[in-house]
Every structure is written in C-alpha cells, then in structure tokens.
Amino acid sequence: MAETIQLPTMSVPVIADVDIVVAGGSCTGVFAAITAARKGAHVAVIEPQNRFGGTCTAGQVCIWHSFFATDDKTQIVFGLSQEVVDRLNRRNLVEFWDKPNPHCYVNLNTEELCMELDEMVQEAHVTPFLHSRAVQILKADDGTLTGLVVASKDGLGVIKAKIFIDATGDGDIVRYAGGQLWRNDVMQTSTACVKVSQWPVGISTGKLIHEYAAKYNLPEGFIWGKKSVGSNTYMLAGTNIPNIDESTQAGLTASEIEGRRQMRAFMDIIAETGRPRPVIEALPSLVGIRETWHIRSLHQITTDELLSGKVFPDTAGKGTYRSDIHMRNPVGTLFRYLDGTQIFQSPYKPAETSRWRDESLPTPPYYTWPVRSQIPVGFDNLITAGRMIDADAGAYGALRVMINMNQSGEAAGAVAFKSLDKNLPIHECWQ
Numbered sequence: 001m002a003e004t005i006q007l008p009t010m011s012v013p014v015i016a017d018v019d020i021v022v023a024g025g026s027c028t029g030v031f032a033a034i035t036a037a038r039k040g041a042h043v044a045v046i047e048p049q050n051r052f053g054g055t056c057t058a059g060q061v062c063i064w065h066s067f068f069a070t071d072d073k074t075q076i077v078f079g080l081s082q083e084v085v086d087r088l089n090r091r092n093l094v095e096f097w098d099k100p101n102p103h104c105y106v107n108l109n110t111e112e113l114c115m116e117l118d119e120m121v122q123e124a125h126v127t128p129f130l131h132s133r134a135v136q137i138l139k140a141d142d143g144t145l146t147g148l149v150v151a152s153k154d155g156l157g158v159i160k161a162k163i164f165i166d167a168t169g170d171g172d173i174v175r176y177a178g179g180q181l182w183r184n185d186v187m188q189t190s191t192a193c194v195k196v197s198q199w200p201v202g203i204s205t206g207k208l209i210h211e212y213a214a215k216y217n218l219p220e221g222f223i224w225g226k227k228s229v230g231s232n233t234y235m236l237a238g239t240n241i242p243n244i245d246e247s248t249q250a251g252l253t254a255s256e257i258e259g260r261r262q263m264r265a266f267m268d269i270i271a272e273t274g275r276p277r278p279v280i281e282a283l284p285s286l287v288g289i290r291e292t293w294h295i296r297s298l299h300q301i302t303t304d305e306l307l308s309g310k311v312f313p314d315t316a317g318k319g320t321y322r323s324d325i326h327m328r329n330p331v332g333t334l335f336r337y338l339d340g341t342q343i344f345q346s347p348y349k350p351a352e353t354s355r356w357r358d359e360s361l362p363t364p365p366y367y368t369w370p371v372r373s374q375i376p377v378g379f380d381n382l383i384t385a386g387r388m389i390d391a392d393a394g395a396y397g398a399l400r401v402m403i404n405m406n407q408s409g410e411a412a413g414a415v416a417f418k419s420l421d422k423n424l425p426i427h428e429c430w431q
C-alpha cells in the first residue's frame with residue numbers, strides 16, 4: 001500500500017458554472033462540446049495539451065478512414081467530420097485518395113487542424129480550457145455528479161455542471177466517479193508517431209526492424225507512413241510499445257520515453273543501411289494510445305453484432321472500417337472485414353488470408369453501434385465518448401478509429417443535450 005498524506009482542507013475556486021462539461025478535447029470531445037453548444041447548451045471543454053485534437057493533432061495521426069458504405073459510393077458519414085474536411089479543404093489542407101478506398105479516405109494536415117478546431121470551438125461559444133486536466137469529480141449525497149476538479153497553472157479549480165461527458169480516452173471521469181471499468185488481458189499496442197524528412201520511401205521496414213531488433217532492443221513491428229499534406233515530411237507510425245498502461249502517470253511517462261527511443265533507433269538503422277539518416281522534424285506531444293480501459297455500459301457491442309451490420313434503435317454512428325487489432329503474440333495485425341475476409345499481416349512475412357464468416361452470408365452496407373455502449377452504468381448525468389467504449393476486442397478493433405470516435409462525440413453531445421433539455425437521466429435519453 002502506497003504511503004498517503006492528508007492534504008490540508010482547502011477552498012477551491014469555482015472557475016466555471018456550465019450546463020455541460022466535456023473532459024478531453026480530442027476531435028471526439030470537441031465534437032461532443034460543439035454538438036451540445038449548437039443546440040443551445042452552455043458548454044466547457046477541458047484539455048491537458050496545448051491544443052485540441054488529441055491523437056489526431058498532438059499524436060500526429062493524420063488519416064480519417066472511409067466515410068462510405070461498403071459499395072464505396074454511398075456516403076454514410078456526414079456531420080462534423082465532413083464539416084472539418086470541408087473547412088480544411090478550402091485551404092487545400094486535405095488530400096483525398098485518388099480512387100475509392102475501402103479504408104482510407106482523407107489525409108489531414110494535422111497542424112492546421114489545431115487552428116480549425118480552435119475556430120470551431122470559438123464559433124460555437126464553447127468555453128475552452130487548455131493546459132487543464134480533470135483530476136477529480138465532486139458528487140452530491142444522492143450520487144449526482146456536481147463538479148469537475150481541474151488542475152491548471154492556477155492550481156485547482158472546480159467547473160460546476162449539470163451533465164458530464166468523459167472524453168478522456170481512458171475513462172478517467174468514470175474512474176474518479178467510482179464507475180465500473182474493465183480491460184482486455186492484452187491491450188492493443190501504443191505507437192508514438194514522428195514527422196521526418198529524408199525518409200527512404202519504399203524500404204521494407206518490417207524486415208529491417210526484424211534484422212536489427214536485437215541490436216537496438218526493438219520489438220518486432222512495421223512502420224506505416226504518409227506524406228504530410230503540402231509538405232515533404234513524412235508522418236511515421238511504427239514504434240511498438242507493448243505492455244504499458246498509459247492510463248497511469250508512470251505508464252504514460254515510460255511510454256513517451258520508450259516511443260522516442262524507438263524513433264531514434266529507426267533513424268540509426270536507416271543510417272546503418274548506408275542511406276542518409278532521416279531528420280526528425282517534429283515529435284508528437286502525446287504518445288498514440290490505442291487502448292486502455294473500457295466502461296461497463298448499458299450494452300456491450302460484440303464483434304458479431306458489429307460486423308454482421310446489426311442496426312440498433314439508438315444508433316450512435318455508422319462505419320465500415322475493418323476490425324484492426326494490433327497484436328503482440330504473434331506480432332502482427334489481424335484484419336476482419338465486413339465481407340467475411342480475414343487477413344493476418346505479419347511485419348515481415350506474406351499475409352495469411354482466410355475467412356472469419358461463411359461466404360454465403362451477405363456483406364452488410366455498414367455497421368452501427370448503439371449509444372448505450374457509451375453510457376456507463378450507475379450514473380444519471382454522465383456519458384462517455386471515445387475509445388473507452390464498451391466493445392469486445394473485435395468490435396473495438398473497428399470502432400476505435402477516428403471517423404467512428406468523432407461520431408461517438410457527436411452522439412454523446414446530442415444525448416447530453418437531450419438529458420439537459422428534458423431534465424431526464426442520461427440512461428432514459430438513448431431512445
């Protein structure tokens with residue numbers, strides 16, 4: 001048991017009093033905040049980084065997957081994701097794939113996305129709190145959540161609110177509130193991205209890493225990358241940080257340092273092959289976290305429900321991105337597609353293709369998930385958005401991508417507003 005110290009009783013200033021507070025300002029959290037604000041709520045959004053956008057901006061992950069049904073023609077995703085793409089496109093800050101692609105749709109300039117999100121937050125009159133982290137939750141005697149304790153340059157402060165949206169990725173607010181969380185025995189690996197110039201495109205990074213793994217103490221894995229929009233730098237996603245729990249301070253610290261160590265090792269390996277050593281142009285300010293905790297919700301979404309295209313009465317969003325599980329043992333990525341195909345992609349061996357579902361079954365046009373998978377059990381005024389969604393491993397492999405998480409934010413914002421407007425508990429607002 002760790003030693004504890006009793007803090008002196010202290011008065012903490014109320015720094016805001018709003019209808020809805022969103023903890024976590026990735027696109028998920030920002031979309032939740034904007035959705036509720038545009039409907040008329042007074043909303044605040046809290047983000048520890050110096051920018052909004054989460055994994056997409058601070059983590060440098062630049063690709064949003066398909067907005068289309070499995071026919072590659074019918075658009076199924078609109079809303080704030082489309083609005084962001086349109087806004088960036090006015091300044092040529094997005095690149096679309098040349099031909100219909102079942103997975104990738106748009107490459108975003110993630111630096112400029114920061115400014116776009118700033119503008120959108122301000123236009124919607126959402127009150128922004130950057131460099132601010134939610135560290136505790138206040139509750140009334142009947143269990144109703146009443147305030148978010150926030151740590152910032154000013155010390156601790158409280159944001160009072162009627163409804164709370166947890167968009168922290170890790171379910172921090174659910175945890176502070178004493179809610180139920182669970183996690184997979186083996187969580188998906190984390191990956192710190194990096195922007196580099198002089199990257200030698202076309203090399204087999206999986207083979208190189210395999211060859212130099214022992215010398216550089218690197219876990220097996222492969223690197224994918226994408227040229228940054230309007231620039232000659234590459235965004236590389238290749239570090240492989242297993243077995244660290246980034247929902248803790250120690251885990252987050254260890255993961256950031258290990259991610260950077262691996263990046264530098266990649267550059268050294270390229271130099272060892274006789275090529276010019278690539279130049280690291282920009283480090284992420286946040287390691288890319290694929291998975292930590294999930295909430296216990298009103299409905300856990302399963303792989304079968306999702307990939308068979310079950311339609312729920314409380315659909316939160318639609319998607320077609322394949323189930324994509326970054327595995328540790330054996331090392332590689334397991335893809336499951338809506339058409340029943342399964343591919344296991346090892347970093348340095350040929351892909352193995354098989355089927356996970358009978359060929360006679362039809363391919364659904366898209367999948368959906370219920371907003372109930374975002375509503376934690378045990379609370380009247382708390383809803384979540386983002387990767388803490390209550391999904392089994394296969395369903396989570398598909399849902400976790402940003403085009404889906406963006407919609408989970410919009411859904412949470414809409415349900416939070418309904419709860420506020422109708423004065424009903426969140427768990428009565430999903431219909």
Ligand SMILES: Cc1cc2nc3c(=O)[nH]c(=O)nc-3n(C[C@H](O)[C@H](O)[C@H](O)COP(=O)(O)OP(=O)(O)OC[C@H]3O[C@@H](n4cnc5c(N)ncnc54)[C@H](O)[C@@H]3O)c2cc1C
Nearest residue numbers: 024026028054055134168169191288289386387400401402
């Ligand atoms: C390397 C990598 C590559 C990926 N590639 C793709 C891809 O190409 N396309 C794709 O769509 N998806 C991709 N994904 C998945 C996707 O990026 C994430 O699953 C998704 O962004 C998760 O969104 P989120 O909002 O739930 O969490 P995050 O993006 O992690 O956002 C959580 C936010 O909450 C903030 N926060 C945390 N704790 C607190 C707190 N206590 N108080 C207040 N705020 C807090 C964080 O600072 C952060 O801004 C990738 C993921 C990784 C790691």
